[in-house]
Every structure is written in C-alpha cells, then in structure tokens.
Amino acid sequence: MPPRKTAATTEAARPNISADDLKRYYRDMLLIRRFEEKAGQLYGMGLIGGFCHLYIGQEAVVVGLEAAASEGDKRVTSYRDHGHMLACGMDPKGVMAELTGRIGGYSKGKGGSMHMFSKEKHFYGGHGIVGAQVPIGAGLAFADKYLGNDRVTFAYFGDGAANQGQVYETYNMAQLWDLPVIFVIENNHYAMGTSVTRATKSPALWKRGEAYGIAGEEVNGMDVLAVKGAGERAVAHCRAGKGPYILEVMTYRYRGHSMSDPAKYRTREEVQEMREKRDAIEQVRQMLLTGGHASEDDLKKIDKEIKDIVNDAAEFSKESPEPPLEELWTDIYA
C-alpha cells in the first residue's frame, strides 16, 4: 500500500519525536481501540450491562496528552472514560473486570463503566453527570496549589458538557485563582445525537475562555503529535503559575454515543471518511513504516502483544467472581 498523505505528514513543524516514542503512542492507542472493541463484544454477549460508552476514534486525545503529563499530574473525565484509564497506565484487567461488575474491578464491581477511579494513577473518575468533572478538576488543581505541589490537572469534557453552566462558573474561579488546570474539550462533534451546530451558535468552544481571560487553542485531535505538542504548551503555562488553559481537541467517535445508539443522526459516509482518511492510529502506523522506524513485522508484534493483553483482560473479567454480597454494605462511610 502506498503511503497515505495525512495531515500529520504535511504539517510543517513536527515536534522532535523518537522512534520509540512514536511506537509507544501507536501501541497505547491500539490498546485502547482493541480494548474497546472487546468491551463492545462482551457487551453484546451480555457480560457488560447498563451503559457502555466506547472511545474508539478518540484515542489520540488521551495518548497525546498523557505524553505531555508528568508523574503526579491528575486527570478527571466523564463517563466515556475507558481510554483515559488505559492511557494513564491503569491495568486493563481491572478496568475490564469493572465493566463486567466483578470484584477484580477497580471499584470492586460497584462503579461500572462510568464510575471508576485509581488513586495510585491519580485518576479521579469517571463521572456520570455531564459537566460535573469540570469543577472537580479545578478543585484538584486548587488542592495542588494550596499544598504547593508542582502538579497540573487535566479536566476532560465533551462538546456537550461545554454548554453546562458549571463549566463557566469554573472557568471564572480557575482564572480568578490561577488554578493549574487544563480544560480539555474533547469535541467529537456530537453531544449524544445533537451535533455541535444544533446546540450552539458559537461553535468555537475554546474561545469562550476568552471571556474569562483564559488562554487556549484548537488542536487536531486526530494527530497524536499535534495533541502532544499542544499538551506541552498547556502544561508549561500551568506549571509556570499562569493559571488555566483550554484545549479544544477536535476528534471523532466512530461508534454510537453508547452501545444502544444506532447513530442515525449522521451519515455512514461521514464516519467512513474519518475512519479511512483521518484515523489517528493509521497515521502513526504510516509514519512508522514510511519513516523506516518499524517494519510490518515489528507492528505485527505490537498488534499481537496488544491482542494478548486485551484477551487476558477479557478472560480475567469473566473469571473474576462477582463481589461477595457483604460488599453491598461496605464503602458507604469511611
């Protein structure tokens, strides 16, 4: 197959990335995609219940931003959270077992797909209420500033949440108090079934920060290197004590809003166009091959490694027992 001309390869200024880093991004994005495909399969088998929101298509956002983060930085997001957890290094087994509602899950099976946390990895959820994670993220940043920690918080939310009032209350206070928080708007163009243009007449969502004096930018979220570069600018801004920063990362979800969404609000052609021409994983794959950084065999090896990790996670999630009945009554009070 001839190398595909992509946005990534045509952009003039490329950050200086090692072949190993590029391979790592490929691997991390592929892990999310394969994990989510497997989650979709387990949902279809009835092993995962309730709501299940897949991240397929948006992988470059979290992988690019995690590449800009340092140990101890915090992250918080919405209910479309599996990708964020895998990207920050949480164990795929624990995530999958939470999806199947088993004791081996991160929340002992009591949180499910939308409510997962890892203190160890500084992942503060997994929140099911649209927009609620935004002030929570600012609060985490408030704590770091108060305690004198040189840390930043990534508060992820979607284009849908970007219309919630609490987002703007938070912008105001985050800027007022110079909180080290990066507001990451993952603009996948659809708030469930409502396109951005049907929800607002000011679709440049990052510009809304200007009203509060918050710096920000729009980022190509289908290009992991562009995301990483923007993430580094945002992190530097926050760590320098200049207050919050907004990244509006333009991305796309290939699947429906949740497993039960037939996605009739967009055309199949639109989805195919993104998948075939803009796919973030495919772009990195081509960069690795055309740049001579990896052979087909090298990539097959990575594919195999990922497949094994995901299969192991799925096996674990099936074999891990349901929580013992006494778990009903634990963790209500500390």
Add this chain to the structure above:
Amino acid sequence: MATEILMPALSPTMEEGTLAKWLVKEGDTVKAGDIIAEIETDKATMEFEAVDEGVIGKILIAEGTEGVKVNTAIAIIGEAGEAMTAPAAQAAEAPQAAEKVPAAVAAAPAAPVVDRSPDWPAGTPMKTQTVREALRDAMAEEMRADPTVFVMGEEVAEYQGAYKVTQGLLDEFGAKRVIDTPITEHGFAGIGVGAAFGGLKPIVEFMTFNFSMQAIDHVINSAAKTLYMSGGQMGAPMVFRGPNGAAARVAAQHSQDFAAWYAHIPGLKVVQPYSAADAKGLLKTAIRDPNPVIFLENEILYGRSFEVPDIADFTIPFGKARIWREGSDVTLISWGIGMTYTLEAAEILAKEGISAEVIDLRTLRPLDYDTVLASVMKTNRCVTIEEGFPVASIGNHLGAWIMQNAFDYLDAPVINCTGKDVPMPYAANLEKLALVTTAEVVEAARKVTYR
C-alpha cells in the same frame, strides 16, 4: 479456529431481537469493525460490527428472523479454507444469580444499649456563648490544628460572613484559607469536592441551604457517592454548612428546611444542632470526619446564648442523642430549632401533669435509634417535632421505624408535628401559621396520652 458469532445484546434491556439484514454472505472476508448485519432491538435498528477478522463460514440465522435470543449463534467465522463446523456451544456464561439474602426479620426489641454518658465531665467550667460564636470557635480551633482545613463561600472572608459566623477568621488565617467565592454555588461546591479528593478538608459555607439546591448535584452525586463508586479508594472529607430552614419573613425561597432531603442520602452524615455546646462539639467532629457532612444551622438560633464547656478540645460524637428532660408519659423527639417548641411544650405539659421526655437527636445520620427505642419502650407514646414539610419528613421515618421496632409498646399512634404543606408565605400571620407551633406540640402530646 472457527468461532460462533453470537446474537448481541445492543441495549441495557434487550433480551431478543430481529436479525433484520445480513450485509455479508457466506465466503466473504471481513475485518474487525466491518458492519456485518443490521439488528432490530426493542429500541432501534442497530448496525452490528465484526469483532475479529476472518471469513464468514456459515450463516446460521436467516435474515428476517424475529425473536432471536441474545447469545444465540447467528453465524460462524473462521480462517480462509477452514472447515466451518460449529464449535461446541460456548454461550457466554452468565454470572450466577446472587443468592437470595433473607430479609431481616423484625425481632422483638431487645433492651437497647443507650449511651447516657455526659457530654462533658461534671465540674467543667462553663462559659456563656451564642451559637454563632460557638460555630466560629469550632472552625478556628480545627483550622489551628489542621492546615488542610479551609473555609470557602460567599462573603465568608472580607465581609466577615453574611451572618457573621466566620467573623475574625480572615484576620487569623489569611486569604489562602478563608476564601470569598463569586456567587456560584454549583461551581464552588464542585471545586470543594475536588479539593477534598485532592487531600484537603474544605468547609463549604452556603449563605443559606436554600442556595444549596444549585449545588445539590455535587453534594449528592459527587461527594456522597464517590467512596462507594470507587470501591473505597477515595471520598470527600468535607463539611457543607450554613443556615437552614425558616428565618423570619423571608418567604418561600429562603425558608425551607432540608433536613429530610439530605438525611435521605447514604454516604452523607447530617447534623442539625440546637444548643451552642452542640454546635461547637459537633462542628469540630464534622470537620474531622472523613465523610461529607451536612451541617444544618439556623439563623434564628445564631444569636441565642447557651452554656458551653470551657475545655481545650471539646467534641461530641455523631449518633448520640441528648435527653434534655426525662419524663414518663410521652416521648417528644426533635432536633435543631424544633427543640425550641418542644422544650416550651414540655414545660406547659408538666404544669398539666403530663411528664414529657425530650430527646434532641442532634444528628440525623447517624441517628441514635437506641435512645429513641429506650424512651418509647418507657413512655409508650411519641410525638416528633420539626419545621420541615410533612410528606416524607424525618418524623414519618421515625414513626415507621418505631412501629416496626416497638409496635407492642405503643399505646397510641406516633404523631408528626411538622411545618405545613405549603410554600412559606410572607405575611406575618400566615408565616406563623405555616410553621410548627408549641400549641400543636402540646395538643399532640395530649392526644397520644388521651388527655
């Protein structure tokens, strides 16, 4: 290896569906992500994607088939050239249904063990303080002891508190720890929760709990539920405090008592003190508690003076009611400002020869059921008193609980004295009528004692 493609569940409630259309035929090669079929669920027609790559060997369920159960094999997929025989059925093993837990059987009440230890030792020097001063002292003492404790809210710092509860705190602790917020309850409640997740111990002041309605999502969904949802990994050690209930002549939007709303929620602790000593001892306990605590104060009580023990570190544990008056004929249960009417009523009843036992619950979550039970087993009669609305009130809960746990001891139905089932009116005469009154408490006590 050939594997079966199973009929997928495509919604949380789907048990069967119609295989509307096959988009592949036997012998087609598919990649992961290719759409292979359209399936009608109870809600919509969904596209069904291949999970693995391979060759469609055999289609087992023809398109147009209705009522295909979830997890039925609908096709075989395998590698090119492979013999596509159906492997042994390997339907997903559904987890075993949880064993039935026997419902708790209401046992005859054992004599409850009641903690009647005094809140402070006899002979402790006392000082007279208002509830307002006691609350401020509690915060100041805890802030001196723990640098992670801070106060945030509207007008808490430079204005010295809308009701002067935080008076002097800015001077002592500075703007880093006594923080004026913009008027933005939803936002600063959420920031407070995030700060608690991040290792601090916030005290979030609502200028009144009426305004906490703007923020109740964070109080309940973010603060109260996270410990459970995280399997015990993290929670919100914090206090939401401020005046609650009716003040005077501020009408419907500024007069609601939210005790029953918050007491409904597992994961929250709920405190509603009456006296200054309780306000101080319980607020110190609330700030130290590792859980989110709702601390319901009252504007009318702020200026009332009580005797407060003058000791270095005075705390009162949660879940321990206080008996203000012992009696033998009827149990009067109240908390917060309801105690005002209750103590007045007990005085009047005593003159009529009715001996009332007055219990101040102090905390609604946890609730001191043992003290309630022991008293009702003694008096055989009970009246509850609160300012909140009557439907789904705390009194309703107490009545139901007493009925289930001490039915044989009751000589009369439990009566709930509550605020009236109307939005609070502005007019002075109507406002008086809308609140619970001492006369109503007296009348209820007469009724249950058949006098």
